[in-house]
Amino acid sequence: MKPAYYASDEVNMKEWQKLAWIVGIFLGAYYIPWDSILIRQAGLEAFMMLQDYARQHVLTCLIPAFFIAGAISVFVSQAAVLKYFGAKANKILSYSVASVSGSVLAVCSCTVLPLFAGIYTRGAGIGPATAFLYSGPAINVLAIILTAKVLGWQLGLARAIGAIFFAIITGLLMAFIFRKDDAEHETGELFLPEEEGNGRALWQDALYMLTMVLILVFASFARPTENDGIVWQMIFSVKWYLVIALVLVLAVMLKKWFVKEELKGWVDSTWGFAKQILPLLLGGVLVAGFLLGRPGHPALIPEQYIQGLVGGNSLWANFFASIVGAFMYFATLTEVPILQGLIGSGMGQGPALALLLAGPALSLPSMIAIAGIMGIKKTSIYCIIVVILSTIAGMTYGWMVA
Numbered sequence: 001m002k003p004a005y006y007a008s009d010e011v012n013m014k015e016w017q018k019l020a021w022i023v024g025i026f027l028g029a030y031y032i033p034w035d036s037i038l039i040r041q042a043g044l045e046a047f048m049m050l051q052d053y054a055r056q057h058v059l060t061c062l063i064p065a066f067f068i069a070g071a072i073s074v075f076v077s078q079a080a081v082l083k084y085f086g087a088k089a090n091k092i093l094s095y096s097v098a099s100v101s102g103s104v105l106a107v108c109s110c111t112v113l114p115l116f117a118g119i120y121t122r123g124a125g126i127g128p129a130t131a132f133l134y135s136g137p138a139i140n141v142l143a144i145i146l147t148a149k150v151l152g153w154q155l156g157l158a159r160a161i162g163a164i165f166f167a168i169i170t171g172l173l174m175a176f177i178f179r180k181d182d183a184e185h186e187t188g189e190l191f192l193p194e195e196e197g198n199g200r201a202l203w204q205d206a207l208y209m210l211t212m213v214l215i216l217v218f219a220s221f222a223r224p225t226e227n228d229g230i231v232w233q234m235i236f237s238v239k240w241y242l243v244i245a246l247v248l249v250l251a252v253m254l255k256k257w258f259v260k261e262e263l264k265g266w267v268d269s270t271w272g273f274a275k276q277i278l279p280l281l282l283g284g285v286l287v288a289g290f291l292l293g294r295p296g297h298p299a300l301i302p303e304q305y306i307q308g309l310v311g312g313n314s315l316w317a318n319f320f321a322s323i324v325g326a327f328m329y330f331a332t333l334t335e336v337p338i339l340q341g342l343i344g345s346g347m348g349q350g351p352a353l354a355l356l357l358a359g360p361a362l363s364l365p366s367m368i369a370i371a372g373i374m375g376i377k378k379t380s381i382y383c384i385i386v387v388i389l390s391t392i393a394g395m396t397y398g399w400m401v402a
Contacts, residue, residue, distance in 0.1 A: 042290045042299040049289030050282060053337065057220075061149045062278070064216035069141060070270030071212060074262070075205055085124040085132065098131035099167040100139065112136030113366060117373045126374070127175030130382055133370070135167035137360040146336045147356065149220055154401065155349065159356045162393050166357060170385050177381060204257055211250045218242045284334030292341025301345065310342065313350040313398030315391070321351035322390040325359030326383060335359050350398020358390040 033039055085094055112133060120129040137143075139160065148156025218239045224232040235242075254263060293299030310317045325335075339352050362383060371379040 038300065042293070045293040045297055045299040046286045046289035048297070049294050049337065049341070050285050052294065053282070053285050057146065057149060060219040061145060061216070062281075063274075064212065064219055065141065065145050066270050066273045066277075067266075068209070068212050068216060069273050070266050070268075071209065072141070074265045074269045075208075085119050085128040091127075094125070094128040095131055095168050095171055098128045098171060099135050099164045101132050101135050113369050113373075116370075120373060125175060126178055126181070126378070127171040129171075130174045131167040131171030133382075134170050134361045134386065135163065138163040138167065138357065140360065143336070143360060145216065145220075149222075150336050150340055151343065151352070155353060155356070158353055158393075158397050162353065162357050162397075166386070166389050166393070169389060170382070173385055174378070174382060178378060181378075200257055204253075208250070208253050208257070211246055211253065215243055215246045215250065218246070280334055281337070285337040288334075288337040288341040292338070292345050294341070294344060298345070299341075304346075310347045310351040313348050313395060313402065315395065317348055317351045318354045318391045318394035318398070319387075321347075321354040321394060322358045322387045325355040325357075325390065326362040326387050327364050328359065348398055349401050350394040350396075352394075353397045354390045354394030357393055358386055361386055 034043070085098065115136065116129060116133045119132070120126070144156055144160050147159050218235075221236055221239045224236055258266075289299065291300050310321050335356065339347070339355065343349075343352055367379060367383060370382070
């Protein structure tokens, strides 16, 4: 239990944060020149983009994804994943688990740092540990789903595949470069608590997860174009019937297989994700709309500026996007609406992927924290690897879709 003065400090900090928000909103209302036509247009674009998000993405995409992320955090044991990172673990298995752990653990760039510190300081190899460090936020299930829904399935798929391969390549390069230091570091044993059983078979948990994923897929199934095949047209015409049937199946599973305490934990975890992410996401949508506007609707920043910096698929455009992504801090999912505005303003597909691959994995605050865990030298090499790989991936993807 924390001493009373610690609790008092936390309360005072929250009050100061509330005061800062109030002062910030007041100063914005007082000084923003709303009589300017450009500012008024930018403000309108901010709320028009927010309306588009509310209508197209929140109910059919984000809400089901929050429930999936909540289920992952409650019903998938972190110990079951992290135990494969020890020095004595099979290397192929270690890197395989590390490269997809982001989709399993559903952690953000903030949550992954203490997990990384725990496994690294207790004996995990630098290769699997840094693969996990990159994978954790980069393959966040919510981010992948929203990227595919908003920016197109091609970019969403490229982000998912690129993040998985980058996690493995980054880990292997770090393990090779620091193989001598790693040999000394891995003398420790990685200790993690034993997994607790829940009384269900593995196939039951897998079927439960699959049902929720299918609900998400069909609920967010976009209207096909006239050029798409008849199969997609048929699926779209019956998608809500499929969603209702799957919801009924899910209800039966919850009634038969889960106890009340588990369901309460699932709902609490889902609500935790929602209240943590939704305000940041909607705030990011407003900022992106104000600065960049919707595709085809310019706002505060002229489109020619964006086109000059990250337009096309040049080496500079991809490298610049990687650097910006590496140093900027993107709250969970806010990179998607920001990129939507940038692409609409002329950003190339290659630089967009470069930013998506570098942005979630790095930020200036996370660089500082990582340096405190594994040192400045290793952190610098890790950041350089991420930027270079993101630049190469961006150029390759831009060339493929050109």
